[in-house]
Amino acid sequence: MKKSMFKSLTIRLVILVLMLSMIFTTGVFAAVDVNSNDSADGNAIDTQATTDIGVQYRGHVQNKGDVPLPVGSFVTGPNELGSRGEGFRLEGLRIELTGDIPAGAGISYDVHVQNKGWLGPVSNGAYAGTTAQGLRIEAIKINLTGLDCYEVYYRGHVQNKGDIPVVDESWGWVKNGAQLGTTGESLRLESIQIKIVKTENYTALGDSIAYGMSATPGSGYVNLFYNHLTSQTGNENLQLVNLGVPGYTSSQLLNQLQNDPATMAALSQAKVITISVGGNNILAPVIAGLAVAFQLDPNSPTFPADLATALAQPGAGDIITAALPGIQTAVTASVTQFGTDWPQIIGTIKTLAPQADIVVTTLYDPINLQDPLYTVFDPAIQTINTAIKTPGAGYKVADVYTAFANYQGSEPLVNFNWYTGNLDPHPTTAGHDVIYQCHLSAGFIN
Known part of the structure; x- marks a missing residue:
């Protein structure tokens, strides 16, 4: 029974990673998106x-x-x-x-x-x-x-x-x-x-969720929150600067904050800042671990196809089984790294934008509570969320994890679904709307 359960988890993990590799190695990077009420x-x-x-x-x-x-x-x-x-x-x-x-x-x-x-x-x-x-x-x-x-x-x-x-x-x-x-x-x-x-702006930082991936164009939570902000008196001319980058981990965000002149310049004019980061601290080591196990280049544009070919070879299951302990260790290390990066991320943002209001999203779990993989990923998610919810850290928390877990609506919040074959873990348009509502519930903006 244990062997069968382990095999089931392994197969699901392989399928999950294959799909994630297609999503997170697309080479899509966010440019500075400035929607401003200019002279016109x-x-x-x-x-x-x-x-x-x-x-x-x-x-x-x-x-x-x-x-x-x-x-x-x-x-x-x-x-x-x-x-x-x-x-x-x-x-x-x-x-x-x-x-x-x-x-x-x-x-x-x-x-x-x-x-x-x-x-x-x-x-x-x-x-x-x-x-x-x-x-x-x-x-x-x-x-x-x-x-x-x-x-x-x-x-x-x-x-x-x-x-x-x-x-x-x-x-x-x-x-x-x-x-x-x-x-x-x-x-x-x-x-x-x-x-x-x-000149003031709303700067969005983080990963593919901040970037708006998988939402209907213009319906990502960043766009929704921006529209709300500009409807408020005094924010009529607020600009939107979306610096979300698909695939970014906490360490990459920290590097962006410390070394990218465009990011520093945007934050110097930020009135409102939102952050969505941490999911890739869990996903990236899984992808990297399998790349090492199969001797593949995860940065190659052909990586998804290369991994699919490798997984179809005889003995692939044994390679994965051997790699899992190392992957688990790497995930643990990456989650620990988040805990190290996080206070530096917030400290750097506050130095660059001391007057800005900041709101941070918790990570949601895209996997159903009844799914065996839930117990694999949820503890890591909760560890990152605990760091995000540090009391007295000087920012508001949009508790997306709880909102998604308690959601009673009929429209799916996440694309991920084993049974339909859609393994995209990003929020649907409805999911982005719930994330937006969480930002409103954070309650810091007039």
């Missing part, structure tokens, strides 16, 4: 509060002189400088940043003036334009320097054109050096509004 989404900016760095400006207007009054005072962004409906030209202005300005940071601006063209950029409160010459400003470009996490937005009112720019039939904004106004049309810029906006 100008209207959302209008309702967003300015941040710890702001902007103020003053100028010279035809027939009015220096504005605002008293002379030397400033308009605070995004309020209007100049006039509308009076036919007065804006002749010059000064712009400067306010608040906690880092060393080396500043704001530069260049104006296009009647009969003179572009005058050349000036910065940080210097005067741009003319006085006592009766010359109109026709266009302006504004840039930030030394402020990677901020953007400058601006809009205005132009003779014969009205409020510009027009975006989706509404008054929008241009940003970051784009031209506001006209050249070659002899039209005066009559007023301007300027605003500093902090």
